[in-house]
Amino acid sequence: MSKEYEFTRVIKDNEGVIFKITTIYTDNSEDQKDLYQEIVYQLWKAYDSFKGNSKISTWMYRVALNTAITRLKKEKRRGNRVGIDKIVMQQTDHHDAEFEERLKMLYAHIQGLNELEKGLMLLLLEGKKYEEIAIITGLSPSNVGTRISRVKHKLKTQIVKK
């Protein structure tokens, strides 16, 4: 099996995950497309260094999240941010007004978190166990637990405020 074939299969299997990461870390569709492309490029560049010591999805989350952070840094220097509404509306092919409204609320909550919490929240929503979150983030599993409790508390406070 050629390297290209294997790689395209990995990307295809995980295209939804990459899409969700790009939505969380950008707030307009142009930046989102750019980030998507950049994540795929960085994954390709790093593909040879993947030794198979961890699950491919763990490695992929790590590279994608790292790319998103460094990308964010460059984007912030340029300024000009647009609201997330536009992206949310294009999220799925089947437009369901109620679902999109709920999705918008979900993103608004996530946007209120800091970068560390944002990454933790994403992995939690993706259904990752604390151990895997720990491998991706570089925190200890107990620390992941403590941080996630804080995120939950912060979200509750946000809800009360709203």
Place this chain on the structure above:
Amino acid sequence: MELEEMQEVWSQLSGQLEKQKKLTDKMIIMMTQEKYRSRLNKIAYPEMIGTVICYGVGIFILININKLDNWYTLLSGIISAIVLFVLPVLSLRSINKMRNVNIATNSYKETLLEYAKGKKQFQNGMKLGYYFGFVLMFTIMPVTTKLLNNKDLFEGTKSIWPFVIAIPLAITFFIVFSKWVFKHYITNINSAQSLIEELEETEQ
């Protein structure tokens, strides 16, 4: 919205995205061939052009330093040259730091820590750059007047009134300007600092 509800919305979204796969092999291969470096270079271009200009003017001053024949033009020349050599280093250092982040092997925490430190450094650099730029605005005037027109800015001006008016005005402007710069950057620096502290706290 409770966490359980968030998880439900997220899993609904995941399900929908799973059904509507859009990428083709060709699209993926094209994305891998995108020249990332050139894109980063586009960001670095203005900084690089600025560096060439700063260094060019700085070298021009140094080559002609013997023509600055009195203490104030000489002092202005030295200060200008220092500022012109230091300013580009401040911005290029933060771009270089950005390039050296190891995306492939770093954990999220490590990248975030480097990002926060880089951000803080960049913001501090920008702040310092404004102050240096302000100083340069004044020191460069007697130097260029001397080197380009062979005139002494102070001796060539017959009346002292332009200076009497200009100096208090410049000081007032500088105070207002400094306050603005400080206010503008302090929030960003503080948020980067609190993220650094939070990340370092996880190591304890």
